[in-house]
Amino acid sequence: MNTQTSEEIFRHLQSIVDFGKNVMTEFFGENYVHHGEVVQLPLDFVKQLCLKIQAERPESRCDKDLDTLSGYAMCLPNLTRLHTSHFAEHRPILCVEIKPKCGFIPFSRHVTQEMKHKVCRYCMHQHLKVATGKWKQISKYCPLDLFSGNKQRMHFALKSLLQEAQNNLKIFKNGELIYGCGDQRDTAADWNELACHLKPFFYPSNGLVGGPHCTGTIIKELIHVITLTLLSSTDKCRAGDMRLVPSSQGRSCCEASPFSKELLRNGKSHAEGSGLPRGCLLYKTLQAQMLDLLDIEGLYPLYRRVERHLQEFPEERDLLQIDGPYNEAFYQKLRDLSTEDDGTLAYALTKVQQYRVAMTAKDCSIMIALSPCLQDECSDQRPVIPASRARFAFSVSVLDLDLKPYESIPHQHKLDGKIVSYYLKNVPPKKEPGKAGLLAEPDDCTLVLHKV
Numbered sequence: 001m002n003t004q005t006s007e008e009i010f011r012h013l014q015s016i017v018d019f020g021k022n023v024m025t026e027f028f029g030e031n032y033v034h035h036g037e038v039v040q041l042p043l044d045f046v047k048q049l050c051l052k053i054q055a056e057r058p059e060s061r062c063d064k065d066l067d068t069l070s071g072y073a074m075c076l077p078n079l080t081r082l083h084t085s086h087f088a089e090h091r092p093i094l095c096v097e098i099k100p101k102c103g104f105i106p107f108s109r110h111v112t113q114e115m116k117h118k119v120c121r122y123c124m125h126q127h128l129k130v131a132t133g134k135w136k137q138i139s140k141y142c143p144l145d146l147f148s149g150n151k152q153r154m155h156f157a158l159k160s161l162l163q164e165a166q167n168n169l170k171i172f173k174n175g176e177l178i179y180g181c182g183d184q185r186d187t188a189a190d191w192n193e194l195a196c197h198l199k200p201f202f203y204p205s206n207g208l209v210g211g212p213h214c215t216g217t218i219i220k221e222l223i224h225v226i227t228l229t230l231l232s233s234t235d236k237c238r239a240g241d242m243r244l245v246p247s248s249q250g251r252s253c254c255e256a257s258p259f260s261k262e263l264l265r266n267g268k269s270h271a272e273g274s275g276l277p278r279g280c281l282l283y284k285t286l287q288a289q290m291l292d293l294l295d296i297e298g299l300y301p302l303y304r305r306v307e308r309h310l311q312e313f314p315e316e317r318d319l320l321q322i323d324g325p326y327n328e329a330f331y332q333k334l335r336d337l338s339t340e341d342d343g344t345l346a347y348a349l350t351k352v353q354q355y356r357v358a359m360t361a362k363d364c365s366i367m368i369a370l371s372p373c374l375q376d377e378c379s380d381q382r383p384v385i386p387a388s389r390a391r392f393a394f395s396v397s398v399l400d401l402d403l404k405p406y407e408s409i410p411h412q413h414k415l416d417g418k419i420v421s422y423y424l425k426n427v428p429p430k431k432e433p434g435k436a437g438l439l440a441e442p443d444d445c446t447l448v449l450h451k452v
């Protein structure tokens with residue numbers, strides 16, 4: 001990639017802008033996607049900027065070089081300090097960034113491992129990530145709880161994210177990171193520190209007593225406000241009529257979720273999924289994710305079909321719109337939800353492009369900006385979220401919407417196999433109720449048949 005010319009880098013950045021503007025805007029609505037623009041910068045400025053921010057970059061990003069040679073960059077709004085008509089300039093701003101991950105269990109008939117129909121990808125991947133040292137402990141967060149629309153499950157999911165944020169949750173105050181990123185040192189200490197930051201937002205009168213009760217109460221307020229924001233309705237968008245999110249197809253809960261396990265222990269067979277309101281941002285995210293109609297197992301042979309064609313006719317890469325242009329024609333092809341393979345290149349290509357869009361939605365982040373508003377400032381014109389002792393003007397945005405590369409599909413196929421096989425080998429299967437202890441050590445048992 002380092003050998004790219006300035007012109008190629010400009011085209012690449014412009015294609016990212018076009019994809020956000022012409023494709024993802026159709027799924028989320030134009031008020032929620034900030035596609036930015038490509039700008040040209042003096043090279044001296046870029047070099048000085050790189051030196052200035054190097055110390056601030058997360059360790060995991062330091063091995064990735066910044067482009068200091070082309071002079072092109074993307075200009076995007078700082079969503080941690082987003083000042084729209086919703087916010088009074090002088091008000092403090094709290095911003096919560098959530099990377100919700102994949103919110104459904106595969107329903108494709110191409111899935112070969114039954115476990116993938118029971119346990120979600122995120123929960124399975126946690127085991128592999130802990131084993132390889134990426135994280136210290138397994139998170140209790142399960143995306144299916146967050147995407148359930150059931151407030152109790154959503155509260156549990158958000159509390160789990162706050163306990164083990166990993167890289168799925170960050171909180172900013174006036175643009176400064178105050179919580180999240182990497183392994184938590186000590187949840188109790190971190191929560192107390194977070195509560196000190198949050199208290200002026202949620203209890204501006206300062207009349208609440210200190211101590212653990214106070215911390216727990218403030219965290220509950222935060223979770224309540226985030227939940228209401230995620231469920232609030234957003235503007236209509238063109239992709240809203242695609243009917244990708246089924247009302248009954250597939251499972252609404254994951255067997256590995258601690259919430260589901262607790263219900264089973266209490267004799268309930270499954271967790272309630274109230275369903276997401278059709279207009280909310282989580283619903284729209286799920287809808288884009290569900291363009292993964294075949295699962296990677298069903299998609300990979302179709303990728304191979306496209307790849308064979310490209311090897312034979314490399315000059316057709318542009319014609320097939322692998323790297324763009326991401327225009328109206330590209331979006332229209334995404335609307336073909338058929339899963340009957342007619343053996344054609346066109347079918348394979350459509351499924352590959354849908355999968356890339358789905359993968360982008362599975363890895364996007366949702367930014368929630370909150371600003372306290374006084375009683376007389378809250379008008380009917382702008383959305384307001386109520387808390388116990390405060391009211392918040394808010395805005396929600398979706399970011400990290402660069403289209404996942406076509407070349408990453410073989411890696412996704414290999415990773416999927418690795419995640420499932422590690423989980424099957426290392427996580428004991430769930431015991432059926434009433435069978436615990438029966439043939440607990442099958443290897444040491446001999447079955448003796450008596451003639452009757």
